[in-house]
Amino acid sequence: MSGVTEQQGSEVVAEFLKQHPETETIEVMLTDLNGILRGKWLPIENIDRVLDGNFKMPLSSTAPDIWGRDIPELCAETGDGDGICRPILSSLKMIPWLERPTAQMLLTMTEEDGTPWGYDPRALLEEVVSRYQGRGLRAVTAPELEFYLFLDQRDDQGTPQLPDSRINGRSQIGGQIFNTDLMHEYGDLLHEIRNACQTLELPLDTIVKELSPGQFELNLYHVDDPLQAADNAQQLKRVIKSIAHRHGYIASFMAKPFGQLDGNGMHIHASIIDEQGNNIFDNGTEQGSDQLRHAIAGLQQTMSDTFLMFAPHLNSFRRFRTGSHAPVAPTWGYENRDVSMRIPNGDNQARRIEYRVAGADTNPYLALSALLAGMLYGIENQLEPTAPAETGYTEQKPSLPRNWYDALDRFEESEYVSQYLGARFQKAFAAVKHFEQEEFEGNISPLEYDTYLIMS
Numbered sequence: 001m002s003g004v005t006e007q008q009g010s011e012v013v014a015e016f017l018k019q020h021p022e023t024e025t026i027e028v029m030l031t032d033l034n035g036i037l038r039g040k041w042l043p044i045e046n047i048d049r050v051l052d053g054n055f056k057m058p059l060s061s062t063a064p065d066i067w068g069r070d071i072p073e074l075c076a077e078t079g080d081g082d083g084i085c086r087p088i089l090s091s092l093k094m095i096p097w098l099e100r101p102t103a104q105m106l107l108t109m110t111e112e113d114g115t116p117w118g119y120d121p122r123a124l125l126e127e128v129v130s131r132y133q134g135r136g137l138r139a140v141t142a143p144e145l146e147f148y149l150f151l152d153q154r155d156d157q158g159t160p161q162l163p164d165s166r167i168n169g170r171s172q173i174g175g176q177i178f179n180t181d182l183m184h185e186y187g188d189l190l191h192e193i194r195n196a197c198q199t200l201e202l203p204l205d206t207i208v209k210e211l212s213p214g215q216f217e218l219n220l221y222h223v224d225d226p227l228q229a230a231d232n233a234q235q236l237k238r239v240i241k242s243i244a245h246r247h248g249y250i251a252s253f254m255a256k257p258f259g260q261l262d263g264n265g266m267h268i269h270a271s272i273i274d275e276q277g278n279n280i281f282d283n284g285t286e287q288g289s290d291q292l293r294h295a296i297a298g299l300q301q302t303m304s305d306t307f308l309m310f311a312p313h314l315n316s317f318r319r320f321r322t323g324s325h326a327p328v329a330p331t332w333g334y335e336n337r338d339v340s341m342r343i344p345n346g347d348n349q350a351r352r353i354e355y356r357v358a359g360a361d362t363n364p365y366l367a368l369s370a371l372l373a374g375m376l377y378g379i380e381n382q383l384e385p386t387a388p389a390e391t392g393y394t395e396q397k398p399s400l401p402r403n404w405y406d407a408l409d410r411f412e413e414s415e416y417v418s419q420y421l422g423a424r425f426q427k428a429f430a431a432v433k434h435f436e437q438e439e440f441e442g443n444i445s446p447l448e449y450d451t452y453l454i455m456s
Contacts, residue, residue: 031121042055065432065436084111088231140270146217148162215264230364254315288343293385296341306417327340358371414426
């Protein structure tokens with residue numbers, strides 16, 4: 001039960017209900033491989049079922065496709081049997097945006113014998129974290145999430161509609177980056193998001209107006225527990241979507257909603273501390289330690305193999321273009337935002353990697369798993385990186401997978417993924433993506449009709 005006994009769990013729940021006796025319902029939720037929450041509503045009096053190991057969901061519930069359909073191959077492999085859902089007690093909180101008094105709790109899944117379930121993205125991250133613990137290390141991470149606010153309507157072509165603003169009008173040229181006056185136009189919504197984060201104990205740091213119209217970024221504080229960091233990012237997404245809906249907007253983490261505007265990324269800051277609390281990337285210099293270089297090299301060498309975990313959808317790859325803020329090669333550099341891995345300047349004791357590859361459409365558990373596993377791979381093998389890129393814009397020769405299909409091929413054939421992240425996860429995630437690709441391949445876009453119907 002996430003490292004606690006049933007008795008401890010009962011005590012936590014009893015204290016929670018003492019503080020919130022009005023609670024009627026609890027939402028219990030797993031995260032699937034696409035980063036979508038799947039779960040049930042339980043009457044609050046039945047919460048003991050989750051604590052005593054009697055709450056079950058199908059093993060396949062962590063691996064449907066993006067539309068929520070079962071993958072026949074995976075159901076056949078598991079017999080579509082049940083797994084045991086274990087509570088993440090730190091996530092037991094009231095849901096602040098609902099009218100009826102409702103609590104929530106995240107879950108993770110095991111097999112009947114207690115073995116972590118290989119299709120569960122949180123179990124995957126937990127395994128990576130345990131490898132760090134075996135070396136006396138802890139990873140410190142902080143995700144940054146970008147998203148768009150759209151009107152709750154689309155045009156007759158299905159295109160999402162950006163809201164007008166008093167400052168920018170209907171202009172889609174520039175989004176008034178860092179403009180705090182424009183943020184006040186959305187002040188009620190943004191303050192409600194911050195208040196909800198306080199209720200849920202999500203460590204929200206800054207709120208930023210981003211580059212494009214209707215685009216914002218929310219940053220979380222660094223925490224030294226990657227599982228908690230991923231839980232925080234997953235819950236933050238839900239907060240943003242739910243409160244935007246209350247205010248009549250659609251909040252979207254789609255990687256590239258418009259071809260001509262900036263995409264949504266999820267930049268992740270990461271460092272590693274030892275048992276004494278020292279940052280192993282800090283050697284007292286601006287260049288950082290040998291371990292920093294090894295970690296960068298590990299990420300360089302594994303980036304293509306795990307690229308699907310950072311760009312999991314068809315639309316994800318529209319974000320990666322030469323000359324954009326999304327990298328197309330496994331480059332790195334000091335205080336340079338034109339690379340995949342930026343080493344920020346500042347206090348040497350805070351030396352870290354800002355990993356700029358993941359889209360905001362990424363599953364936070366998978367993104368952190370791939371990032372931390374790649375860093376550890378480089379450290380364990382004492383790999384050496386390429387030379388850092390010079391500060392300022394540099395033309396990158398694309399070398400990362402250019403499309404969804406190439407990324408899936410690299411992922412599925414990777415011996416590194418099988419060894420470091422697990423063959424069962426590798427098979428399940430690949431099966432989900434194959435199933436989704438087949439659906440897109442069977443649909444013809446309006447652009448194809450416009451282009452080929454008469455002219456071909």
